[in-house]
Amino acid sequence: MTMNSKIGRKEFWQSYRRSCSLDASWNYERMQNLAFAYMMIPIIRAVCRTKEEIGRALKRHLEFFSTTPHICTLLVGIMGAMEEANQNDGEFEESSINAVKASLMGPMAGIGDSLIWGTLRVIAAGIAISFSMNGSVAGPVLFFAIINIPCFALRYFCLKQGLQVGTNFLLSMSKTSIMQRLTEGTSILGLMVIGSMVSSMIYFELTMQVGSGDFAQPLQDYFNEIMPGILPLAAFGAMYYLLDRKFKTTTLLAWVFALSVIGKYFGVL
């Protein structure tokens, strides 16, 4: 929101509110196109003058779009700044608007998906599940708070930055190594949490007894003496290997169900 901008407080908050619906009309043809146009409308309405310009702007923003919903406002801001520049500057190349959008949404989705769906959500779930397993209300409440407090703050920050600096924002971000370090740091954090959950949240025991008479001992105990949690780790390793071999998750689900029931029937598990 620069001094002379037509995009004021009202348009800012309208776009912010509308950006919350980015994934709500998702489709296989153009993905988030309807929602993207929907959240650009307050800005287009403020900036464009003639019916023709409005039409062109609307069509532009009904094109294919796909990025992480929680940070999409960065692009809304950049697009808003560009739409306004397009009106004020006769020399402005109109096609560059969609070119910028198309070139930025991919990298943004890459960072956003692994940051929010891949890391933040996993940490929130990991922490919350340990409460929920004991039946505590703190589980769902913590899950909701850990995800949404940072996400709504991020949504605000992204829109503000996007409008203020337009396309320069991502350029300045990529000059410093912030993005790269953020990705590395969150990957480390995410993997440590996944490692911890593999140990504490996969339940896999072998109840079969080995030995005889007074020396009979569950097979499980032998494995635990080698390393606690070795069976969950093995189960994780097997799944990782099978996914790597391009097995479908639904196939794996079905096999786990089937083998568990069969294993129980023969008393191995």
Next chain:
Amino acid sequence: MDTALFQAVVLGLIAFFGYMHSFMGSTMHNRPIIIAPLVGLLFGDLQKGIMIGATLELIWMGAFPIGASNPPDMVSGAIIGTAFAIISNQDTPAAVALAVPIASLVLIFDNMLMTFFIPFLSSKADKYAEEGDFRGVEKMHLIAVLGVKGLLSAIVALGFYLGAPSVTSILSSIPEFVTEGLNVATGLLPAIGFAMLAKMIMNKKLLPFFLLGFLLTSYMKISVLGVALFGVVIAMLVAGADKKIEGGAVDDNEF
């Protein structure tokens, strides 16, 4: 209104609330860890709802929308699974056995809506756009949102209402080794989710951090929250240190 009908309507409303998460900021309150407790609350067994939610959340840990791939429809699965488990006095395994196939079935229907219905509205929006008609474009978006989410919620309510008599009797006639087998499966299924997640980020350089997290919990019994806090410190040390090394190298070259 009889009880089953009333319960079906309530479940439909919970489903609608869950589906609307993507309209309210992708807040993820469609996840089973939040939706299942809501069902529990309204069906008089909050604790069971919370516990079923935790197990389903673990199983669907690797399920989230990314690019063009859509996860199973967790809302319908979690709601119907939890509701039947509570009204027929069953435990988590029964809820899981219902939730997993239902979620996959409803996704097929949702996929059809996302392939035909919304693109149709989208092409109508193009026409409104040509005329510079804001209202028309807005309307197409809102019809898509309310239409799809309304239809899916109706399926949840209808599925519960029509399935109630038979599902309850089927659940109580399952042999014991099957229920116990399902119990084993619920413990194992999270392995798939964790593997899906790890595949997204794991590489040779990062493998030690995965093992560190595993060992901290296996040997020292540190909770997930504890490991996450250690993780923050280690991430700061490792990702923060990079810059200094690079800076040092640059300085060396200059002089």
